[in-house]
Amino acid sequence: MTTPPAKFAFAVALLFGALSSAIADSGLTLVESHQPKAVIVLADAPSPAATAGAKLMADMVFRISGAKLPVIHEADLQKPKAESDPSKGPYVLIGESELAKQLGATSEGLGPGGILIRTLPNALALLGADTKTPSDSGGSRYAVTTFLDEVLGCRYLWPGDSGLVIPPQDTVKVPALDRKFTPVIVERHIRANEYGERIQVGLDQLLLDKKAWDNARKITTPDWFVWQRMGGSLGLRAGDGSIIPREAWTRFLKEHPEWFAMQADGSREPAPGEERLRLCKSNPALIDAIVQEKLKELRANPKQSSVSLITHDGGRTGFCLCPACKALDPAEGRPTEIWTYDHQLSQVQKMQYVSLSDRMFWFNNQIAEGVAREFPDVLFCGSAYSCYTAPPLHIKLHPHVGLRYAGHGLQYATPERQTGLTEWDGWVKAASMVQYRPNFLLAGRREGVPTIYVHKLAQDIRHMAERGLVSTDFDACMQNWSTQGLTYYVLAKLLWDPNLDVDAEIDSYCRSGFGNGWKEIENYFARLEALMNQTAAVNHAPGPDTPNGTIMIPYTPEVLAELRGYLDAADRATAGDAASQRRIAFLRRGLDLTEIEAAAHSFLRRAKELNADEKAEAVKLLDRRWVTMRKIFTEDHYAVNVAGLLQAEDHRFKPLGWKGPSTAARASVATVSAN
Template sequence: MTRRLSGGSFARLLALLSGLGAGAAVFAGEEPAPATRSGWDTVPLGEEAPRQAFVPAPVKKSAPAFRQKRLLDGEPLTLLDTDAGQTRLALIVPAKPRPAEKLAAEELQAAFEAMSGVRVPIFNENAVVFEKDAVLADGGPYPRAVLLGALKHGLDAGADNLPPEGFRIVTRGNHLLIAGRDGLAKSEPDNEPDSAYHGSHGERGTLYGALAFLEEECGVRWLWPGPNGTVHPKTHRIQAVRADWRDAPALNQRRVRNWGPVTRGPRGASLSSLGSRVKQGLAVYQLPLERYIENSLVAGDWFRHQRTGGSLQYRYTHAFNDWFKRHGEAHPEWFALQPDGSRAPLLPGRIRLCAANHDLTRAIARDILDKAAKSPGEISFSISPNDEDGKNFYCMDEACRRLDPPNGNPLNFRVIREEKPLAFSYPSLSDRMVDFYNRIATEVAAERPDLTLGTYAYASYRTPPLRQKLHPNVLIGFVGLTYLNDNTLEQDRRLWEGWAGVTDRLFLRPNLFHAGQGFPAIYVRKLDRDIKRCFETGMVGADFDAVVHHWATQGLNYYVLARLLWDPSQDAMALVDDYCRTGFGAAAAPVRRYFEKVEELTDRIAAVMGGESGNDTLREEEIVDVLKQAGSRQGFFAVASRIYTPEQLGELESLLDEAAGIASVDTAVAARVEFLRAGLAYTRQQSRLFRLVTDQTPPPAEDIHALLEERKEVFRQIFEENFYAVGFAHAGFRERVAGILKEYRNTPKKPKPQN
């Protein structure tokens, strides 16, 4: 549903947040009598919450200090030198290598070959003999070796005392030793294939050590998926500095979702999730699904190379999809009272619960305890409500409304009652939901105090509670931060401060990458500022939804984010400089200016989009229905197309022309410049089209049809030649749902010729 508040709602939100403070009391709702579980109404019945002065969240932890590098005496260890005929190098893994150890060897083998032309063999340690000056294996002696993982012969790097996912790299004689913490995650994600997150669902320290060596010692970079985005510096010599160094991630959950992933199974490659959305999006531009599946297979490699994933995988996604099917007949009172007086959901899959019902929370707690008993390795379970869907509404019986302070942040709601739309203002449901979470957590902790219960601060319960403090076993995922609306961003930053003041178990769960519709959008400075602030105020993990594969127009954001999630203390501007230098060589300067110009234009979009402040329960980046505002002159399609004017696009094009002229002697760099140019070609088509469609007096339909035909051909060329430049599946899906071009979709029939 689309919901807008008046221009004063942001001021009311700040006034409300001024009442948040460390002294807020924990308020546990008493169990209501059965007679009070009735009476659907829109009047909150809770006690008014006390107001206190707003205090920013305290700094709870400093920048990570896991990385240590101690230089050792001696000249660098030369692993390969093709000019000197020094090509006998071996990669050694344990007799029964773990997946991380096997992957580490394969990554080093592929990179060394791409850089030097030498394919280095991989041996299991039981197939070699270690002597003083060489490793004896099939094919003769190997004077130098890279030893990977937990080898038994005593030359392993010693990774036992490392932090989770940590690694150690050390040179010892003629050997390079890389080992790390390797193992399975303590809790797997809810019903999600590995491809949806890519990277790891466990500890892969040895792999991460190999990747770190390739980056730091060899100059390898993975800027975006595919060969064009991979930097393998050509060299005749590969060396390792004499050193003993180690590193580990600051966060043990670093999810960055891979939208529309493709996996390879026994029957070949196939879409593993979001398949229907991918198909709908490609159909908008008439692009072939087979090509998408073929090319998307390697997209997941980028997530692994950037070391996303984590050793902890908390559960917090929708927890109650099947509860009406399981319990609706026996316990209808457990479900939300709807405006028509019933408790049966209109959409069974996204049911709403009666949060005040204590029998329900006891049943949920018992269900969690039973699952935990059957799965001893699980450490986390979800208690998260379902997303809003516009059909099943929150419970508005008397008992639930007694949990809602009347001076809570006002939100706009709309429901259907007696077959008519009813719009009304009602306070945030955060206190109600925290009371619900706390009751479940208290029941569970009585038997299993070690379990973590995950949920969201989202939609109608995004603002911090006024009366409640969270049970220490409840983990809150804050669904916020968007960089294409300044007012919304400032609200979100302040809301994070509020939540960080009432809980120490908070993770960041933005939907921000869904916004932007593939237009160029760079916001690394703001992203850097916010990741650092969230980390120092207690962020324990992150889950970003999702990389939608606009690599030419927004890929720099993806890259910087992944690096910061590993180590938030890094300088984001240094990361950008490194991205430009390693990826674009002598053309780095104009490419850097190109990104700076895009960031400037992104800031302008955010300022214009923030002109109408609002406190919608759902925002443009979170639900595609809100995109239906795009036809207005305030919608994103209209705003972006009027900022990316022909003049601005021409200025950006000239910067890429300058880069292309410099890069003409380097085919790899020239191809990367053309990759960025493909993003501009996409933008030129979209801005011209949407500028016309959202105009107060749109042109004749036949003019729009002509532009759509031209766009189709340009998009097909980008799709074929620079597949990863634009995420056409995602852009098409959101464009389709927005309905902005619906009336132009069908090409008009040509009139029959007259006899």
């Protein structure tokens, strides 16, 4: 070891002076009998990740033991300390520092987001490369959460107090540790269904406002996504699908209607009121106009490293059917279904066709080639989605075209899953970079029911990680934590480490959160996963929403009684364990709503056959559903995102005659609120 700078000589001497006792104890004592024995040390100019990590470390150790570890900077170590001063150490060195370096703890060899967790003589080092790796500068914070999770036994099952598992300890001791790890998936992103226009639609139906939403989501626990080490960015600029600014589209529509997609009736006008515009991608004048818009964008932002080539994937206006565009589609392409808009009939018409991938990436290549003449190093982001998830047959991608792959659905049957994995393998060979941007987390978004498929998830994430997965953008965590939370939890863990032992992680989830009832809860989740597999065996739909509520079909009264039996047994096993019983009650919230949803969908499937009495019964059930949703929102907000359910369901229960909550239902909620 090199000679330490003079200002650290005393601190280093302290550390080595404690070497023999540290070895004898086979670890470090951070807290003893609720009293702090260690101090957290930051560099004099710490990285943001180290600063955040130190704050989290101090907070969690206090929650665990009631002891407040001081947080100091290296400059505070220059003077000798009194014997009773806790800043004598042991030291918890968070982030890179001169002291950590002198003791042999550095970020050398760590990649983006990588972590080092190492015990040293009288010290514990928790650090990452941080700002040295700008694609993921959160390493020191990740080191702290990894330590808290894997060493101190803290678990964060879902957002909020009931989801944060903190094993109380009078004394906090750290065993000998030496771990280096760099995540292979550099960009780990799961979208969260947060407040926006769509959520407000659901709040309106609940007779609530944004203030109610904000108040319900005020929690004092850490951000769940931050805790689970979501982070990193490869700078793949995706955009919102409009490819160029809205004002340019307005101008193009007025001046060049021939640049827009030809529909089956020969028209090129967008559907009335439609904002998702489709293009005639074979039109050279349109391509040149987009190139000019992209050049303007890059000239105005010279540090921008990528541009989006992504066009709208939805809307009532269909893909272009002009002869020039159709000539780009190989006749031997994979069969698919596309749609067109008939202005006379004012409705969408579906038609059998072939994959549009060759067309889409020919279009992307033309733009990339035009822009790259001036900006040769920029990365272009396309999309493999909708009718163009299969790799192209005859088009070779421009070397700087990356893409977001949005195919592949875990909630579907084995053939569809295998098709998705085969597509992935083809794209990672064809493109410079592929981001995984699936929709399968949206399964059940209109019902909020359990969607557990963690073993499939592990198999497929591992397959992709072994074949080039470096970036994810999951659409989206719908925040139905009591019914889908295990899937969210395991997914986050897999993105950090695709080689995760899923069975061991489920075991840890249940043991840490549910006390003596852990085995019954483990059986509960296993049964839910079996039900999801049952749905997948019959569901071949090519989208995130299961058709006609088929996701509800397995939830018969007999199955619901079986599921309730697992929770009842877990309740009995945890008598006197308030924390575990609170978490069981949290799961029960989701099952209660699932039971109501199953009954409502049973009525809906028979809507045309119902007599007046049955319709009246259905309306009463839907009133109870609404009241249950209000109670979930106010009493256990994170159990099911009920505002999200209502914004997505598109008034599906109107055929049953339900027009919203009755006066009695509204009054019952008001009475509960008043009490």
